Amino acid sequence: GIQVEQSPPDLILQEGANSTLRCNFSDSVNNLQWFHQNPWGQLINLFYIPSGTKQNGRLSATTVATERYSLLYISSSQTTDSGVYFCAVERRGGSEKLVFGKGTKLTVNP
């Protein structure tokens, strides 16, 4: 099956810093999503981005489908950005199931 690797596994920042999270995947995809898991465990949708670039406030994401990676940028980080960020993909021609990476745990200190 498709493999999804996220890096780094852990990231510690001071408030106000910028960061880049990476997601590599091993096959062509129909769907790529970034999620933020809040402290209560809910997965919050950040981006649906099988290709191209999107921005939402301080967050933006870019997927280069031909090179099989996606990047999530967080600018001017805040303590509320802390949590685990997941990348998930659905393989093109596959059975419409999302496969998740192991996540990046982000800690933003005041």
Added chain:
Amino acid sequence: DVKVTQSSRYLVKRTGEKVFLECVQDMDHENMFWYRQDPGLGLRLIYFSYDVKMKEKGDIPEGYSVSREKKERFSLILESASTNQTSMYLCASSLPGQTNTEAFFGQGTRLTVV
């Protein structure tokens, strides 16, 4: 707003009990999913349903069954709960096809089996 609602946020059950986890979505999505999340193992797919009464095993179906009698509702059943089923359970829904297949998740159910 898309809404996926799981019936309980926290649940404590005894070993051997039959446990039902319920999930309801209001977006008329054909696809529904059950995942479990464990530290170090990430999110793993238990079962998937692509239509009413249709189901497909995911990566870790052992010890679980599912029911999809209505389009909006997908139930996960632990036939005889065991302590190794203590976990966070997450339900999701999405549209089928090759485009516009964004998945939405419920708030999660933390199940403890004692």
